[in-house]
Amino acid sequence: MKFNLDYNSASFFVDLLALTLLIIPLLWVFRKPLARHILYIFSGIYLLSFIAPRLAVFYLFYWLIVSALQRAVYITEHKAVSQPDNLSAAVVSRLVFWCAIILTLIPMLYWKIDEWSLVTFINLHANDTLALLNKTIWEIDLTRNIYAPIGLSFATFRALDLIIKTYLGLIGKLSVDRLLFYGFFPPVLVVGPIIEYEEISDKNDHPGVPAPDDLLNGGFRTAWGFFKVLFLTSLLQPSTMILSHYQGQDVLTIWIYLFVYTWFFYINFSGYSDIAIGLARLHGYKLKENFNNPFFARNVVEFWSGWHISLYRFARRNIFVPLGGYRKEKHIFAIACTMVAIALWHSLSPSMVVYGFYHAAGVIANRHFSEWRTKKGIKLDHPLAQALCIFVTYLFVGFAFPLITLPLGTAMSFYAALLGIT
Amino acid sequence: MSDALLNLFADVLEVDASKLNDNTSPDNTSQWDSLAAMGLVVAIEEKFGIQLNTKEIMKMTSIGLARETLRAKGVAV
Numbered sequence: 001m002k003f004n005l006d007y008n009s010a011s012f013f014v015d016l017l018a019l020t021l022l023i024i025p026l027l028w029v030f031r032k033p034l035a036r037h038i039l040y041i042f043s044g045i046y047l048l049s050f051i052a053p054r055l056a057v058f059y060l061f062y063w064l065i066v067s068a069l070q071r072a073v074y075i076t077e078h079k080a081v082s083q084p085d086n087l088s089a090a091v092v093s094r095l096v097f098w099c100a101i102i103l104t105l106i107p108m109l110y111w112k113i114d115e116w117s118l119v120t121f122i123n124l125h126a127n128d129t130l131a132l133l134n135k136t137i138w139e140i141d142l143t144r145n146i147y148a149p150i151g152l153s154f155a156t157f158r159a160l161d162l163i164i165k166t167y168l169g170l171i172g173k174l175s176v177d178r179l180l181f182y183g184f185f186p187p188v189l190v191v192g193p194i195i196e197y198e199e200i201s202d203k204n205d206h207p208g209v210p211a212p213d214d215l216l217n218g219g220f221r222t223a224w225g226f227f228k229v230l231f232l233t234s235l236l237q238p239s240t241m242i243l244s245h246y247q248g249q250d251v252l253t254i255w256i257y258l259f260v261y262t263w264f265f266y267i268n269f270s271g272y273s274d275i276a277i278g279l280a281r282l283h284g285y286k287l288k289e290n291f292n293n294p295f296f297a298r299n300v301v302e303f304w305s306g307w308h309i310s311l312y313r314f315a316r317r318n319i320f321v322p323l324g325g326y327r328k329e330k331h332i333f334a335i336a337c338t339m340v341a342i343a344l345w346h347s348l349s350p351s352m353v354v355y356g357f358y359h360a361a362g363v364i365a366n367r368h369f370s371e372w373r374t375k376k377g378i379k380l381d382h383p384l385a386q387a388l389c390i391f392v393t394y395l396f397v398g399f400a401f402p403l404i405t406l407p408l409g410t411a412m413s414f415y416a417a418l419l420g421i422t
Numbered sequence: 423m424s425d426a427l428l429n430l431f432a433d434v435l436e437v438d439a440s441k442l443n444d445n446t447s448p449d450n451t452s453q454w455d456s457l458a459a460m461g462l463v464v465a466i467e468e469k470f471g472i473q474l475n476t477k478e479i480m481k482m483t484s485i486g487l488a489r490e491t492l493r494a495k496g497v498a499v
Contacts, residue, residue: 168481321480325456326463
């Protein structure tokens, strides 16, 4: 079996824009939640089918399993809470919760540990499933290729967040249509943000149709996102070549290209977030921000409060806190684990382990520095001091960017060239 | 009317109590970072004489949810 079409994220977002605009007038027709959910579910499936129909099949199975797990967690936890003296109910609840967490994580872990096995699995088995469903779609699917289960890291963390909140009693039992609506919500399917269920739930008093300011703000935000992704990044794109052509370049050139590259990376990623947030707003959904001027942060903690905020928020809530991050004796350990987990979410590679520990060291050093400053009564309020903090933070953060893209050995060779070590 | 929980949050976060309400969360309050949250847990436990477990701490993602969690433990807030 041969698959031979590449995936292009920019074209996906153009398709998403077209679909979003098409759906807007339909929102006045599909006013009831169930009808609206079905509309969004089919839209999400349709968009994934544009990449490859088998991807839609894979995610349909994935979110149906998450739906069953969410119900199981809710039912067992509800029983444990309503029968506080029933020890076995508490044990069952905890057992079901951990099973749900592991089952939700398995596809992503399988992919990150043994990338090609999962990709082959999806390519072959999901395609076979399509053969049973519809011969035409099966034939279309044969012309497509996928190299990765696109969006799986984002989907996994969204699913985990839902299950954890259900276990905590923050979210009730969701009907299948509500859960699939969350799973297939079109704006965030491919490159996030990692939205929380509450951001799009009906509880948010969503009127069902967008207000004029939603259309205006959503339109501007989407246009700004496309401007960043299609125009600004194309201006900065040449900087990416430094990661593969650094040898023979002088030190200053490598530094300049590296810092332009950090802006390319940021503008590109935040541009896709702008598009997702803007398109959701066009439908009346106000998603939380995913970036907040990270390159103007005054310390590493502030950087992480402004960089890929949805991931940082997830990690803080669901990794840092359970590991005892709010207890003084476990605080440092929890910071290290959280930063490494954030890094490994991107890819399970030695360079990302280094990246995680590097940032953990930065956060821990910042904590100690802040405590020392408070004790000594040193303030950094002067504009020059603030500017210096911003510069040092940017230098610290920018220095680590090659680790995100390069294998560890190549990254070390890059750093040698960057520091003028021959 | 004095709200013991709001006052506690105001003290630890170093924010005017009038600016806080049950919807206040780390998402809309920059002072509520992980270091401040560590202080909040200690302050709540000391003030109300209780011990919070991990699940309860995880639930406290807003002042409203902290209030709900404390009430479930029999604290009148």
